[in-house]
Amino acid sequence: MSQDFILETRNLVKAFKGFTAVDDVNLKIERGAIHALIGPNGAGKTTVFNLLTKYLTPTDGSLLYNGRDITAMKPAAIARAGIVRSFQISAVFPHLSVLENVRVALQSREGNSFHFWKPVKVLDRLNDRAMELLADVGLADFASARTLDLPYGRKRALEIATTLALEPELMLLDEPTQGMGHEDVEVVADLIKRVSAGRTILMVEHNLQVVSRLADRITVLQRGAVLTEGDYATVSADPRVREAYLGVAADEPAAPQSRPASVEALAPEARA
Amino acid sequence: EGISDDKVKIGVLADMGGVYADICGPGCVTAVEMAVEDFGGSVLGKPIEVISADDQLKPDVGSAKVRQWIESEQVDTVAGLVSSAVVGAATKVLTDNKKIALISTAASNAFTTSSCSPYNVHWTYNVTAVANGTVKPMVQAGKKKWFFITADYAFGHALEKVATDVVEQNQGEVVGAVRAPLGTTDFSSYVLQAQASGADVVALANAGADTVNSLKTAAEFGLTQTADVAGLLVFTPNAQAMDPSTAGGMTLTTGFYWDYDDATRAWSARFKERHGAIPAMGHAGAYSMTMHYLKAVEAAGTDDSDAVMAKMKEMKPDDFFARNATLRADGRMVHDMYTVKIKNPDERRDGDDIFKVVDVLAGDQVYEPMLPECNFAKS
Amino acid sequence: MNDKKLYLALFILALAAPAVLYPVFLMKVLCFALFACAFNLLLGFAGLLSFGHAAFLGTGGYVTGYLMINAGLTPELGILAGTLAAGLLGAVYGKLAVRREGIYFAMVTLALAQLAFFFYLQAPFTGGEDGLQGVPRGELFGFIDLSNNLAMYYFVLAIFVFGFWLIRRTVHSPFGQVLKAIRENEPRAISLGYNVNDYKWLAFVISSALAGLAGSTKTLVFQLASLNDVHWHLSGEVVLMTLVGGMGTLLGPLVGAGAIVTIQNYLSGGELGNYIHIILGAIFVVCVLAFRSGIVGQFQKMLKQNF
Amino acid sequence: MTSLKPHFDQQGVATGGRKSHREKIRISDLHAFYGESHILHGIDLRVQQGELVTLLGRNGSGRSTTLRAIMNMVGRRSGSIVVNGTETIGLPPHRIAHLGLGYCPEERGIFSSLNVEENLLLPPQVRSDGMSVEELYEMFPNLHERRYSQGTRLSGGEQQMLALARILRTGANILLLDEITEGLAPVIVQKLGEVLVRLKQRGLTILLVEQNFRFAAPIADRHYVMEHGHIVEEVAANELEAKTELLNTYLGV
Amino acid sequence: MATFLGINLFGLFGQLLVGLINGSFYALLSLGLAIIFGLLKIINFAQGAMYMLGAFGAWLALNHLGINYWAALVLVPLAVGAIGILLERVLVRPIAHEDHLYSLLLTFGIALMLQGLFTHLFGSSGMPYAIPDELKGGTRLPFMYLPDYRAWIIVASAVVCGGTWWMIEKTRLGAYLRAGTENPQLMQAFGINVPLMVTLTFGFGVALAGFAGVMAAPVYSVSPEMGSNLLIVVFAIVVIGGMGSIGGAILTGLGMGIVEGLTKYFYPEASTTVIFLVMVIVLLLKPAGLFGKEA
């Protein structure tokens, strides 16, 4: 027992009416790592995610966070305990300003959130911290903009800033780059790398480039069960993974491209 | 002394658009206006003005309106007054301000008993009169077992109570009662319960559409064949809404019927011309009591409420509506009531020909005697 | 601040108003305005449509009325008791209702309010559909006679100002900030660690207590508590007031209540009463088709466009 | 790379004997608005029968809006859009579909009140030669397995498959596809590429909005690059190499 | 007489049957409401007024046009449906994309206007409408006398409700309707004339209320108020059944008729309230209603 696991699932099962989406999954997330969850469509990644964040209740099995059983905790309590998720599509408060978005998150640790008799000014002392966080994600210049008007990539960045405000120990990111242009993908990937310092990240991602660049460890799910686990090289070399997910014949080498610089690199990603 | 504010102003508070609008709504306004015109439009040289308002059958709306009339619009008296709940609240305000309430349509007997006031005048009928008029002869004729389908609110409860007393005083028996919420659309459940009770008479202690609907259902389920159904309070518009073939033959008590004699016919014809429908008893009552009020103002030489009230009680009401009438010290106007039978379809000339008057009941036989504490002449 | 000036102007107007307008009418407007403002705290600022708010207005009214008649309380204590009772009922109802969302929330509140209606209809102390009649206005703090309409008016005005201030403060408080966040994106608020139901519940309690305050005051003004105060029609009417005025604006409910009460007052007089349903119905239709953001909302839009 | 390259030249080969127009879509000076905001500023583009043309551009550049404008699903539009020889600017959306258009929206639009199979069978057939349900199930076995499941209970990727499969059944011969590879596993993306090539060979016309340039590049005949609601560049497949720099600046590829 | 635990069983059967009859009306009305809400997301508060129009339509047809009950049963719902179509096109359509709250207020306003208009034209006391000769009389069952007309109500309502359910849940047209509610724009892009479908559906939902009105005319009095009292109860039924669930609306309608019937027997004062009690309980236990799909 040398390794320090922040999160463990034990024999996790989720069955929907006559269909087992997650089948006896044992995950161990190492503290401080970036851990990616990949797998074919319908493998059960989102479901595992939802189980971890309590948006779904497990049919069977248990969840351990820092050695503590959290299987029965409520979503908001999980968040306060340090597990925070981001959403697939821009989860921001559209009609609050960018600064206010972050402040709402900071406020949840303040303990004055039920104080309806106090003026809102008491929140101003959170502004400095909020600005710091915005600066971290490159949004300092947009602090007073209405969030609705931000471009997509910036919304993602804001969401990450908001999540960071909670100082999570464990961040859960569900397809953080989905639907983004290449530029934004780069920006967000960099951002994730940056904020991973000092915390643990679990993410679901289809963009292999991002996965290969960021993930320390990868778990491949298939049909609700763990197919294999390891670092990128190990996993991508596994013929079963290549057949079920990557979609290349087992004898061809599979490797993620480094930054595409030429038309050669514009080939389908699964090709060498 | 003299006329306050140089005019006599009458407010008509009635149900302008609700379930009792046909019984005393715009028609009551028409009746009061007719009285004012017939009186000549002015009294003691000062103009008479009529204003009206919709109480929406809500006590708070009605009493607020009355308060406003008195406090900021110089109203001298309020006529109409339909639903007992509204009237209860309105008469409180009127009494506090020493203004006269001319109650034409409300049914409760409370205004001249438990909550009597020197400023209340209750004109047309009350629950006691209709219960006595209808129930007593039936019990005496041997219909001993009674079942009540009662509207579940104060008016229904009051009607049921006085009727129950009448039944019991005459050695009858009440075998059951069921309280149906106001505005019940389906009475079949209650009719079945009435049927199961084995009663001789099923009495409808309700009013308006409730009466129409409960009777209809009673007929449909064959109750009318096995027992007598008695509508305790039926106004002419409601009787017109009943299927003549089932309602025909039913006996009830009323304070007025338009087709009673030439005097009633003459007035009713004028009313129908203006209002579009034959008058219900509240309409005629409203006319009659407004007339009486104005005569009293003229005789008293002032519109001061106490003086007018004294004159009203002193003078004997007498017109096409008020027959053999006295206005008692408690404010109860006691007059001849009529036992009528609803006509069968083949007896009817037209849609307005609905009742046949079978008996005239002397007022003092059907109204309750005056309570000593309500005898304001003494105190 | 511009806002402050506007409020001050309105306050001065309110102080002077009884010189021109019938005080009881003004008091009615203020009571309904407070009711609508309380309702709007939920609808406009927490995104919760309660379709049973009359239950709280009525509870405040009945409790105050009953205690004033039977326990001889002074008006301020009577009102306090009514407000607390409504707040308490709000705490219970709110606990149940906030577990549901959207139209289901509205239906739960409606259904709970119907149960309250049934209670007040059947309970022996309420006087059934006669209502609690003859509630004394009493003497404020034991020495100000409230049977004087003017004295009563300024008392009601003070209550309204307090209620309005509390709502405004709540909206612009740390708590209000969280409410706003919840309304904007509830799942996100949960993921930030907020027990959103607790926040909705507190908003519900504040709103129902203030609705109760409005009801208590109204009972004192009219010296009557009646079933209409707990009827679902009134719950619907307050939605109308709020929409006509402009939901989600602080002043909207005040304006809306003023407009509706005036219209009703006007229509209830005389010949028009005959058409009251037709005219009210037409107002609904026109409002919905042409002025969805309400009078105040429309006004704000115009200001924005022209300046 | 050659294995996936089309087997005909850039002009394509007209297939089928139908007397339809070679030019399937012709858009000129198209402006589109959402409420007050003016999104498209005078788009001109055309697509020939059997061609696969992509719209490239950054997030928010107006690619999806162009497709939606063709379907008359934007707030307001002006200019001219001729589909199969018919001017559609004045037509309601349901009439446009019957000109043989199949639209696969960005947000997938799976119906939660219908199960997977009902979703699949939902769009009315606009032509008779669509793919059969069996063919589609073979192509997307996940859908077959989950066919009685509520539509929106599918995983993100499965919903994407369903959205595409759904319009392939209708027999539409002009496909407007918006980000169909989004959220799909590489193995499926690869398969989709093959499918599109097959469709092209059947003579279908495809207008594709794609973020995944590496997916689009080898199968497309031409590319339009959009920015801020304008078309700023047109690149033929054989010019790709020469214009890499340019694409880099526009797309940040 | 058979008794059980002191309860008169025969009486109880009678109440159950009567409850079922009432439930048939509830089923018809809630079905119309559920179609309009479930498929179009419009909360039609004018549904009660349409029911009233149906009853008045039958009365007017008989008294002014000489159209008998049977013809009215077909013609009046068509006419009411046509009025519904007009309302949808002229008033409801412009706000179709706004919050549901607005359609609720709009239709509430329409209901008020219609009710006011009919009170103004015909008074508030109601009009008599006789049971058609063919259905006069009744059958003596062991436990009660069942009027033929009441039996007819059960049959007619079952046929209409069942047919409607089948059409929506089991046919292609139904699938279009359900999908059209969720994403009308996309349905239109698939080539379906959604606006027309919406209009016709609204018309159909409203026509159901008109049908119920004609059915009701001979047993309840034809009066301007008849719909407004019923409306929130019917609305509650739709919610209990699960909004959007067509079968749920029908079954709950019948069920609530029975629950109400039993309440009338044991505690009549509560008969108008019991449905709300049921609603509170159901919503707290099953958030989406008895037959609703959880989100």
Ligand SMILES: Nc1ncnc2c1ncn2[C@@H]1O[C@H](COP(=O)(O)OP(=O)(O)OP(=O)(O)O)[C@@H](O)[C@H]1O
């Ligand atoms: N609520 C549900 N009811 C029934 N089946 C469900 C439900 N949610 C998910 N499923 C099924 O469970 C399986 C796993 O779904 P999940 O969303 O976890 O997949 P995923 O790995 O995230 O896939 P993708 O990469 O496509 O997003 C799928 O086949 C899906 O259809």
Ligand SMILES: Nc1ncnc2c1ncn2[C@@H]1O[C@H](COP(=O)(O)OP(=O)(O)OP(=O)(O)O)[C@@H](O)[C@H]1O
């Ligand atoms: N419904 C809408 N109302 C108002 N503006 C909209 C709407 N939909 C899109 N827009 C705006 O139109 C512009 C173009 O959007 P569009 O969806 O066409 O972009 P896109 O190129 O497809 O990008 P994406 O990668 O985000 O799909 C964006 O600025 C967007 O904010």
Ligand SMILES: CC(C)C[C@H](N)C(=O)O
């Ligand atoms: C028949 C009605 C006019 C009686 C009225 N409801 C009352 O309470 O007196």
Ligand SMILES: [Mg+2]
């Ligand atoms: Mg997923």
Ligand SMILES: [Mg+2]
């Ligand atoms: Mg005077």
